[in-house]
Amino acid sequence: MKNLKTNFLKHSFYELILLVLLFPASAKAQIQKVEPPFWYAGMKNPELQIMFYGKNIAQYEASVSNNVAIKNVEKTENPNYLFVTINTKDVKASELTFSFKNKNKVAFKQKYALKERRANSADRKSYDASDLMYLIMPDRFANGNPKNDSDASLTEKGNRQDPSGRHGGDIEGIIKNLDYISSLGATTIWSTPLCEDNDKQHSYHTYGQSDVYKIDSRYGTNDDYARLSAEMHKKNMKLVMDYVTNHWGITHWMMKDIPTKTWFNQFETFTQTHHRREVITDIHASKIDQEVCVDGWFVPSMPDLNLRNTLVAKYLTQNAIWWIEFANLDGFRVDTYNYSDKTAMANWAKSITDEYPNFNIVGEIWMHNQANLAFWQKDSKVGSIENYNSNLPSVMDFTLQSQITSAFNENEPSWDSGLIKFYNNFAMDFLYPNTNNILVFAENHDTDRMNEKFKYDLPKYKLAMTLLATVRGIPQIYYGSEIGMGGDKGKGGDADIRQDFPGGWAGDKNNAFTKEGRTPEQAAYFDFSSKLFNWRKTNEAVHFGKMTHYIPENNTYVYFRYTDKKTVMVVFNNNAKEQVVKTNRFKESIKNFKSGKDVITGKTFDLATEITLEPKSALVLELQ
Incomplete structure (x- = not known):
């Protein structure tokens, strides 16, 4: 088209008419989005649902080249969407061409790539109990590229003076500090979501995603994310993506033109979940309580996805698999796991682990009862009572988490206080089908900061880290605690427990990423943590x-x-x-x-x- 424009004046009027007839409305003009944007040949599940989005695209009849079979074409009440399912079995990596006809005439075409997978992609290993997981909030970790702190196409701009604003941490900042993370003894990084979040404010946490196929440009690009993964693998480290199945952000591009009225869960008036997830397994629960729990929105800015809609379920499954292949991921942590329909989530998890048998997925089940937690782990005896299997390999041990920050503050023991809390917690391990595959932690980006709870008492910190390093499960620590960082959620809100890592920004008073830059207090925390967790790498007994x-x-x-x-x-x-x-x-x-x-x-x-x-x-x- 560039050449056509350049040579416009060289053509006669009749030549231009001929060009218009030969090249009618282009695919780029007609099709605004194709998702997944490309796919991979040789997947175990050969069925691929491709979403084409564009003005009145549903009026066209689709066909595809290379003798690829179209299994199904689904239209919704919104004519701007067309869902085409093809069978890729035995189709080699190649470029397909979709043709869109109207009244038996091809109106436009769209190329679509099936790419080659990495060798042994299906057999990739994942994180397990031999690993230490390091949780990062990328906006608050390190600003490796100040040029991307703001983006003209995104609403919220960089403002480090605003505690709840965008501070500029990015993927480049993580890459530049991989050696620091490794020196701590961490082998795995879980980053909170990196996909685009175009909320007007508080977008730094990125849980209200506006495009789940695109890395937020204030963090970098899709290629930067893949580069992070590659750099980590060079250092024998693993990358875990924080995946969100329950909701998107209110600014997600589909909210402007919803594919179907059942794509999101909706009530006559706004209804927020009551967060009482006990109703999901409660045999006495009312239907309305269960409905509000699962279908209610998490917050007003996060529309609730309806995974009972098969188009939605397939979309999210393919999106997850696409990221695994594209970025060569090593695992998932799934946000607000049990706020979604449990049958749909079981199918989602099974689809991923069928494709990648060794792939680990840990679900956020924020409950403080072992039976409630155990219900959600794959092959659970608790779940089998109602013939349910979540297919979810791992859960987060929130019962242990709450006890860590209370028990070590209790100097005087009683029947149910002090260290007996840990004994009682592990005494309930008979409920879990796989105790080695439970994520154990003292804090994360949503909880109170451990050091704040301990009043910055180093001995108590050492007790907590020793416990995490030596009990069953996969230990996870939260960025900055290893240098004594804290924050008071009660006084300063979420922003206070998500402060900037010192040294991550040019001009910071001290650089705790380096031995020379740490204060004596920071060094005391780090040196202990590094010695403990590097030892843990070598001892199979605690794995x-x-x-x-x-x-x-x-x-x-x-x-x-x-x-x-x-x-x-x-x-x-x-x-x-x-x-x-x-x-x-x-x-x-x-x-x-x-x-x-x-x-x-x-x-x-x-x-x-x-x-x-x-x-x-x-x-x-x-x-x-």
Whole structure:
């Protein structure tokens, strides 16, 4: 078309008429969006639903080249959408051409690429209990490219002076600090969503996405995201995408022209979820309570997706798979998992794990009851009571999370306070089908900051990190806590628990990404964390070993993690004064071991009679 414009004056009037006849309305003019924008050959599920969007596109009859079969064409009450399902079985990577006819005449064409997959893509490994997951809010982590802090096409501009505004952290900032994250002992990065969020304000958290096929330009580009993944893989690190199935943002491009009235859950008047997710498994629950829970909007700015609509379910499934292939992802964390229809979510998870058998997905099930949590893990005995299988490999251990920030503040034990909380938590592990595949954490981007709850008491921080490093499951830590960062959610709201990482911006007073730039206080937190979690990388007993624990006494708690080859003894003193722990009670776990070497200090402890612990301290002993 550029050449046509350049040579316009060289053509006669009749030549121009001929050109118009030969090249009628172009596909680019007619089709505004194609999603997925391209696909991959050789997928296990060969059926591909392609959404074509453009003015009155439903009036056209679609066909496709290369002898590819069209299995189904679906139209909705909105004539601007056409959903075409093709069968890609045995179709090699190639460029397809879709033709759109009107009255048996081709009105326009659209090319569509089927790309080659990476070798062994289906068998990709994922994160597991041998990993340490590092949670980042990219806008608050590091500004690697100040030129993209604002974008003319997006409403909210960069403003670091606004605690709830866009601060400029981006993908480049993560890439530039991968060595820092690795030095901490982290092997996996979970970043909060990076897809475009065009909300007028508070868009930095990016959970109100406006385009789920496009990285927010204030973070970078799609290619930047793929580059992040590639750079991480060079360092033997894994990338986890934060995926949102329950809702989009109010500014999502489809909200201006909804494909069908059932694409989003809608009520006669605005209805917000009541957040009482117990009703989902409650055998006594009323239908209206269940409906409001699942179909109600999370907040007014986040329209609730209707996954019971098969077009929506297929769209979200393919979008998730597209990102796995495009960015070479290693796993998902799924936001507000149990706010969506549970049958649809089970199908969504199964579709992904059928395609990638080793792919791990952890769901945010923000509930504080082990039965409620266990219900949602794949192959759950609890779920089987009502013949339900979520197909979700992993859940987040919110019961443990709430206990960490309370128990270590309780110096005086009682029947149900202090370290007994941990014992009681793990005593309920019989409910879970796979305790090794549970995400364990003390905090995240939505909860109170751990260091704030501990009043910046370093010994309590060490206790919490020791627990996370040595219990069953996949440990996750939140950016900045490893250098003592905090924040008071009660006073400063979400922005206060999502502060900028010091050193991530030019001109910051200190650069905590470097050893030389850390304050003595920051160094004390980091050095301990780095030593603990780098040790954890090397010890299989705390990855997949069994666990034996003993009822806490005098606010001390002892457990063992062990395999046939290694045994680790973990001893906690939660008192504000020194404690002596007699070892004869633990003979069945100590067996013939004579001593234990503390993984932090290197000091050796004799296991014959007793161990003395300093106030508010823990020992991680490799038994010898």
